[in-house]
Amino acid sequence: MIVTPLPRQYYSKWTEISPAALEHNLKQLKRACRDPQTQIMGVVKANAYGHNVSQVAPVLWRAGVSHFGVATLGEALYLRQILPEAEHILILGALTTDQYHLALEEGFAFMFHTLSHLPILEGLANGTGKTAEVHLKVDTGMGRVGIRPEDMGLALDQLAKTERINLRGICSHLATSDRPNCPHIARQLQIFAEVVAYARSHLREPSALMYHIANSDAVFQYPEAHYNLVRPGISLYGYGGIPGLALKPALALKAQITQLKVVPAGTALGYGRTFITQRPSQIGVVAIGYADGLNRLLSNRQDVLLRGKRLPLVGRVSMDQAAIDLTDLAAEVKEGEVVTLIGSEGQHSITAQDWADQLQTIPYEVLTSLGTRLPRWSVD
Numbered sequence: 001m002i003v004t005p006l007p008r009q010y011y012s013k014w015t016e017i018s019p020a021a022l023e024h025n026l027k028q029l030k031r032a033c034r035d036p037q038t039q040i041m042g043v044v045k046a047n048a049y050g051h052n053v054s055q056v057a058p059v060l061w062r063a064g065v066s067h068f069g070v071a072t073l074g075e076a077l078y079l080r081q082i083l084p085e086a087e088h089i090l091i092l093g094a095l096t097t098d099q100y101h102l103a104l105e106e107g108f109a110f111m112f113h114t115l116s117h118l119p120i121l122e123g124l125a126n127g128t129g130k131t132a133e134v135h136l137k138v139d140t141g142m143g144r145v146g147i148r149p150e151d152m153g154l155a156l157d158q159l160a161k162t163e164r165i166n167l168r169g170i171c172s173h174l175a176t177s178d179r180p181n182c183p184h185i186a187r188q189l190q191i192f193a194e195v196v197a198y199a200r201s202h203l204r205e206p207s208a209l210m211y212h213i214a215n216s217d218a219v220f221q222y223p224e225a226h227y228n229l230v231r232p233g234i235s236l237y238g239y240g241g242i243p244g245l246a247l248k249p250a251l252a253l254k255a256q257i258t259q260l261k262v263v264p265a266g267t268a269l270g271y272g273r274t275f276i277t278q279r280p281s282q283i284g285v286v287a288i289g290y291a292d293g294l295n296r297l298l299s300n301r302q303d304v305l306l307r308g309k310r311l312p313l314v315g316r317v318s319m320d321q322a323a324i325d326l327t328d329l330a331a332e333v334k335e336g337e338v339v340t341l342i343g344s345e346g347q348h349s350i351t352a353q354d355w356a357d358q359l360q361t362i363p364y365e366v367l368t369s370l371g372t373r374l375p376r377w378s379v380d
């Protein structure tokens with residue numbers, strides 16, 4: 001978690017979080033959920049995908065998000081501390097049997113993903129006198145955790161016989177929702193529909209349960225995946241695999257220039273001498289490095305923005321510093337000027353998706369890799 005930040009003058013690098021962008025993205029999700037009965041679980045695990053959960057969760061809560069998804073017990077405890085009003089916190093990550101009693105003591109809902117844990121959970125619930133609030137995870141084709149769909153009957157029978165295990169939901173997770181029209185999604189959705197139909201016909205009060213499978217991309221692409229709860233994460237932060245969505249990135253990354261220098265042609269810059277100037281060059285050293293999430297593989301490959309222009313990173317990104325070539329700007333830049341690494345300036349914008357494309361990864365990884373020493377300032 002981000003510790004309480006110091007006053008602004010202490011920092012030469014920071015992120016800016018836009019509550020307006022979060023609200024805008026939530027509005028797009030709500031619009032996609034045509035059935036007003038469908039509730040939204042804001043997925044705020046991994047410190048709200050690197051955006052700082054203590055800023056993000058209250059914005060989402062005020063904008064009407066009723067449920068929150070986290071990955072770990074620690075995240076659930078922290079969220080409860082900062083947003084005690086939020087009653088519906090679901091731990092999405094699989095807990096170990098050792099952690100069940102903590103979830104029980106704290107009263108968090110969690111995923112129940114294997115029948116082999118049932119005797120342990122039941123024993124703990126009986127022993128503590130607490131009731132476990134569980135969402136039954138069914139593996140419809142993700143191939144990680146979850147019971148097999150064909151074990152639904154057995155699972156419902158066994159759960160019905162327990163006194164202190166309260167079945168709150170039935171859920172699954174999609175493996176390929178970022179690939180439009182992937183036949184595997186259709187298969188997963190079909191299996192989940194059968195699982196839900198089975199539950200609805202065998203449970204005493206099926207309407208008391210939440211049924212959920214849709215992540216961000218599925219919310220926008222597959223209305224049949226909505227049921228009464230959807231679990232978007234990345235789209236809240238302005239990204240997603242579906243082209244043409246009007247989402248707004250909620251995070252900008254900025255850093256100041258700490259040194260300016262003019263160097264002759266033939267000057268090697270930084271560790272490994274990976275960049276040698278081909279002309280007399282104006283170089284700016286920027287106070288940000290791979291410890292802040294500026295991946296070292298972006299060395300000599302990624303542009304930044306300054307005064308509305310794209311300028312290249314030159315030389316190897318080091319732990320705390322990186323260099324940019326200011327020569328083409330042909331302007332008198334001052335030390336202390338602010339460079340945008342992710343965000344918009346003038347006609348240009350650089351997104352976490354651009355970094356992800358360079359790094360052959362996904363924006364999730366770029367965003368969650370942003371360092372804890374970067375403060376997250378709220379803007380707008």
Ligand SMILES: Cc1ncc(COP(=O)(O)O)c(C=O)c1O
Pocket residue numbers: 043069092173214215216217231232233234235
């Ligand atoms: C179980 C679960 N549900 C929902 C989400 C949100 O997915 P997305 O960020 O693609 O919307 C995640 C994210 O990994 C997840 O693990």
